[in-house]
Amino acid sequence: MSQLKKLNDRIVSRVNANLSEFDFDTESFVTNSLEHDKMLKFYAFYGITSQHPLYFHFRNSNIAGSYFLGKCYVGRSAIYKSDIRGDELKRRGDEIRGAMNIPLVEDEMITIKDSLLYKTLVHSNSHNLESPEEFGIRNTISAHYANIHGSTLEGCFLGPFATVDLMNLHSCIVGNFSYVQAGELFHRKIDHGTVWIRSQNFEFKYRFRKEILDNFVGVNSLYQPRGIIYDFVKDREQEFEKLFDVMNLEPIEAPSTSAVNRYAVVRGKTRIGENVLVSQKAFLENAVIGDGSNAQENTYIIDSTLAGNCITAHGGKIIHAEIGRESFVGFNSFLNGKADARIEIGEGCIVMPHTIIDPKIPIKIPSDHLIWGFIGSKDDIKNHTIALDDLAEVREVLKIGKMTFSGLGSVFIEGFKKRLDQILLLNGAFFNDGENRGHAQDDQNISFNLIQPYRTGERKGLYPSIRIKP
């Protein structure tokens, strides 16, 4: 096991060196997270299709249980049960805004070096102007169910269920269940439970009360995640392991315009509409997925309905809920309705990333509202929602409860809606008559390739060096 041990130690020492000013030692987290037995137990896999550019290169790494799509290099890293999805990487010749419209000299590629990603979702939507050809993650540790949705990351630690979106982080710590979309950040520590969006024209900031967050996402004395949300996903983990055990599964019934990944769990009375994408590691149970909707990686949709053109971003959980047309449920949100306390979200709503709704009686949010933070009762609705029309009027500062918005509300809403449209387009929601193909159409015929580590000897636990090209 010695090479694997060396790998761990190298990652710890490099990340610690970057975070030394915070007096932050990642060793306990790494030691308690990386069980070497598990790093041998699960195969890694990558998808190939005729629709996605193909390049994989794995070296001196353990990538147990992880899934790869697109172009990706992994070197001297541990990528455990993560999902590295490079199907939206930019291509050679593409131009990116702000970079003087100089086209990319080669296809963009995800590169992960000297890093540890644990059940992390890496998805490609980088706006890094300095190196548009590289979606780079280096000397970085990300804990359970983190989302990395944009690079560069250098020398960072992301806590469990943290999300970094469209941004670059250098020597930063992102707290548990924090969502950050704030451009370039250097040497910053983001408190637990922060939801922060910052751009030229506006800023949105919210922070969960510690005593509430602790119930849902925290860490125990061994630096492992705990809390209601972690228990929720842990309880369903075995369902996914079953999918790993069988090579050929009966395909899930779905229209020919939709894709249901074979590594998704689909149970109970579930109905899939047209132009629907159900990604790997999505979990559907008694779910109605309306036309053009999607259930992205690590989402759970249980006893719920998505009306149509709904987006469930990576890690979103929707239980006993109705989601109206063209509504969005952000990263890692936890809409925890119950049979006798259902959640109803109107049409055109934006449920901000990392929102928790955990009611004891039925909750109803009208159409065209923004929803954020924590809603545990009817009383909380007032302080955690606003009509989009009202927000559009804001020109300076708006404070509601623990949320502060400053800048132009109309620009915030317009930008958000534009991004949602883009997401629907990329996911194939608008596919019609051969036009507007997206993931729902392109991800139907994925060939899965399975790779495994050395089981004995000096390299035990490491994967051989492997390189795949078209």
Place this chain on the structure above:
Amino acid sequence: MSQLKKLNDRIVSRVNANLSEFDFDTESFVTNSLEHDKMLKFYAFYGITSQHPLYFHFRNSNIAGSYFLGKCYVGRSAIYKSDIRGDELKRRGDEIRGAMNIPLVEDEMITIKDSLLYKTLVHSNSHNLESPEEFGIRNTISAHYANIHGSTLEGCFLGPFATVDLMNLHSCIVGNFSYVQAGELFHRKIDHGTVWIRSQNFEFKYRFRKEILDNFVGVNSLYQPRGIIYDFVKDREQEFEKLFDVMNLEPIEAPSTSAVNRYAVVRGKTRIGENVLVSQKAFLENAVIGDGSNAQENTYIIDSTLAGNCITAHGGKIIHAEIGRESFVGFNSFLNGKADARIEIGEGCIVMPHTIIDPKIPIKIPSDHLIWGFIGSKDDIKNHTIALDDLAEVREVLKIGKMTFSGLGSVFIEGFKKRLDQILLLNGAFFNDGENRGHAQDDQNISFNLIQPYRTGERKGLYPSIRIKP
């Protein structure tokens, strides 16, 4: 499907060019063998361990259902459900006899180019002096259940169940069920059912009568194999497909000194002794595999006992039989005993490659005999066996029935016995107290890696280019 079609056509044209003098067109065989649906259906897989040198490189090929171990390059080829086993390749620094003891400058590697191998077993035991670093197969087609056990092969066609052993062939045709071990052969056509061994000091030659061979191995009007032996393996094919469908199988009970490959079928009351190797695609049913015995690829051992230190060479089939200690059953032999017509082979016997025993009443061959050709009744024994002691006396020519032996019998037997000892050693039969490790010990912890082709688009049916190193 166009790239796959081009691949087929390129192989046909190159092999035909080499065989033009024989007026032999391989197109019918290729067209009727390569069903494109099947070329998409089965995954390919390769094994990695800490005990075997590792290098795989696959390019512009379809390798459906094939298994790879060791060092191997496959380019512009179709390798269907074949077994490319490079675990006995020579290593850098090794010396080979006859080459002035100049050591190899790099590890030997199997290279397969512009070729079609169909359910073929390629195993590494090459004595090619010109290019000891390359076990090369080029512009060659081999049909169902052929064995290639030595290179170079250039521009050849091997019929179904043919075996070429320790040799080099250039622009040759080897007939159905023929076994050849004759050094270098140029522009030769080997008749169906020939068993031919030639060396400096002796020559063994036998040819099956056409009317007998036709019952067991032939081809139909579509150039596909037919006959009793083909039906026998075809009837059991589904058992192997089941193994492909499950990722984690319960391991077969076996001593810690033995290896039972997870792609072997093991059924009924089967008992595995110490230091036993059961290879992938072996089929055991109610079999007793005594200490130090092996069941190599494509062997079938059914309702039978191997006493101990018995060798079942690639493709050997042993049904309702007892095999005595240290006996050898050669390539593709078919010992087709029945419940009321069992076959008993004594100790220290050599069943020549491609021997068929198909009795209606019990058959018993005494210890220390050579057995060859076709035995259908008690009467046949006389013309198809000889005591090794008697053969050892032969100095010039011995004719028995359709068998001709010329040269020194003692050298033939000594060489054979020496090779059998070597096979047992390599397979781990002599493992004791940590000494004399072989395949039975080294093949216990194989990590299997699964790869699949493009399922859509221009490259449909081809595998991506993949390169694997340590």
